[in-house]
Amino acid sequence: MSQQRVILCMKWGTKYGPEYVNRLYAMVRRYLRGDFSFVCLTDDGAGVRPEVRCLPIPDLALPASIPERGWKKLTTFEADLHGLRGTALFLDLDVVIVDDITPFFELPGRFLIIHDWKRPWRVTGNSSVYRFELGAHADVLAQFRARPEEARANFRNEQAFLSDVLHKQGKLDYWPAPWCASWKYHCIPRFPTNYWREPAIPAGARILIFHGVMNPPDALAGRSNGNWRYARPAPWIAKYWTQ
Incomplete structure (x- = not known):
């Protein structure tokens, strides 16, 4: 290579x-x-x-x-x-x-x-x-x-x-499965705990993938943009998604 x-x-x-x-x-x-x-x-x-x-x-x-x-x-x-x-x-x-x-x-x-x-x-x-x-x-x-x-x-x-x-x-x-984690499937807690627990980084994750209608600003604010999977705000995103 x-x-x-x-x-x-x-x-x-x-x-x-x-x-x-x-x-x-x-x-x-x-x-x-x-x-x-x-x-x-x-x-x-x-x-x-x-x-x-x-x-x-x-x-x-x-x-x-x-x-x-x-x-x-x-x-x-x-x-x-x-x-x-x-x-x-x-x-x-x-x-x-x-x-x-x-x-x-x-x-x-x-x-x-x-x-x-x-x-x-x-x-x-x-x-x-x-x-x-x-x-x-x-x-x-x-x-x-x-x-x-x-x-x-x-x-x-x-x-x-x-x-x-x-x-x-x-x-x-x-890629090894843990490396690229789906925000929607892997970071947002399962129902019904997603209503009181904020999203988290899964073990082994290196990159979080925002597919569908949500993206990092939505994760910060807890916006679902119409997606059926409700998520609480994740203020810790700001630690990574910054200039």
């Missing part, structure tokens, strides 16, 4: 402001030992801290009739992603890092991703956190670009598509 380590994230549209990128950088700096470069693929780098290198999101090159939403992460597999080299760890903007993430670069494997929590019998990974060698999986992107309608008909989104392709190639591996 290459010794050069690259942290990748992606920001487009208006859902997440630059503060998400800035906080993510701060968390990585605290919890990743040694040198790394931090790259944000984005359509707007305004307000992003200077330690972060902002680069354009590559064009998916799809017909105008096909929406890019839900598939943009596949552009991280460009054969030449802005000349970047090394081992890339992709992190979603709304994750919260709570412990050392150096082992994410040390675990053997050609492509590592979170194993789906809700349906663990499926091969599908959650692409909130995945690691790969830059330029090594250009065939995944090429396959999607060649037959995008077929991919969209058979798969819900990029993480299902890329998991299937890499699984069939024998290259798909998963």
